[in-house]
Amino acid sequence: MSDFAVSSEAEAFSLQEREALYKAIFARRDVRSQFLSKPVPEESLQRILDAAHHAPSVGFMQPWDFILVRSEAKRRAIKQGFDAANARSTEQFSGERRLHYQRLKLEGILEAPLGICVTCDPSRTGPVVLGRTIKPEMDNYSAVCAVQNLWLAARAEGLGVGWVSILDDKVLRETLGIPEEIRIIAYLCLGRVSAFNDTPELERKGWLPRRPLELAVHEDGWQAAQQRQTDELLAEFLRQRERQSGK
Numbered sequence: 750m751s752d753f754a755v756s757s758e759a760e761a762f763s764l765q766e767r768e769a770l771y772k773a774i775f776a777r778r779d780v781r782s783q784f785l786s787k788p789v790p791e792e793s794l795q796r797i798l799d800a801a802h803h804a805p806s807v808g809f810m811q812p813w814d815f816i817l818v819r820s821e822a823k824r825r826a827i828k829q830g831f832d833a834a835n836a837r838s839t840e841q842f843s844g845e846r847r848l849h850y851q852r853l854k855l856e857g858i859l860e861a862p863l864g865i866c867v868t869c870d871p872s873r874t875g876p877v878v879l880g881r882t883i884k885p886e887m888d889n890y891s892a893v894c895a896v897q898n899l900w901l902a903a904r905a906e907g908l909g910v911g912w913v914s915i916l917d918d919k920v921l922r923e924t925l926g927i928p929e930e931i932r933i934i935a936y937l938c939l940g941r942v943s944a945f946n947d948t949p950e951l952e953r954k955g956w957l958p959r960r961p962l963e964l965a966v967h968e969d970g971w972q973a974a975q976q977r978q979t980d981e982l983l984a985e986f987l988r989q990r991e992r993q994s995g996k
């Protein structure tokens with residue numbers, strides 16, 4: 750028998766509880782166009798941050814920190830950083846894809862009243878971390894788990910989150926005073942929204958479709974046929990887009 754107290758509940762959640770959990774998962778969206786300027790309720794924010802803080806982490810090292818960016822001046826500086834990075838990013842696409850990219854809204858830095866920069870301190874708890882001994886990147890993954898918890902909890906609180914990664918770390922370091930040894934994992938925009946879309950914005954706007962689940966699940970080993978099918982589906986989707994844009 751373990752000395753540790755264990756939850757008395759070994760059962761699945763009740764149907765209602767399961768429905769609520771899956772609702773948060775399926776109704777979560779990356780938001781950039783629908784932010785309202787209304788403030789984020791402090792109690793909701795605390796619950797969301799606490800949910801993030803209860804994410805799994807390698808060796809229980811809890812490498813994350815959350816920098817709350819309320820200052821409009823700082824958000825303006827970050828938005829300028831996005832604009833510069835986005836201009837450079839645009840050049841990586843060509844032809845119709847570039848035109849399509851330019852029409853997408855890929856951030857809500859100024860519209861959302863709050864930014865949250867999630868960081869990872871790889872030195873937290875010392876140089877040797879249980880579970881990170883062979884794969885050093887595990888601390889980053891732990892911080893990403895915190896992001897996902899935050900994102901789901903925000904959805905349950907009726908708040909939208911948008912992840913902005915078209916940003917140089919340098920801009921966030923300078924604007925937020927983040928030391929070199931602290932890694933930048935995510936810059937998130939958080940706020941109340943006018944609506945949550947049913948499907949991802951990139952799907953709705955014809956950028957990419959959702960891949961069928963059955964192609965993502967492999968039985969007893971890697972199945973190359975599934976990868977081929979995925980590639981074919983994607984190629985066909987892009988050909989169709991080309992044809993449509995040529996009309």
Ligand SMILES: Cc1cc2c(cc1C)N(C[C@H](O)[C@H](O)[C@H](O)COP(=O)(O)O)c1[nH]c(=O)[nH]c(=O)c1N2
Nearest residue numbers: 777778779781854855856912913914915949950951
């Ligand atoms: C690591 C990472 C980084 C980014 C994103 C996500 C993740 C996980 N996403 C959001 C992304 O486009 C979105 O999650 C997918 O399109 C799926 O949509 P839903 O999140 O289901 O609404 C995103 N979106 C955006 O408009 N600008 C961005 O810079 C990024 N960056």
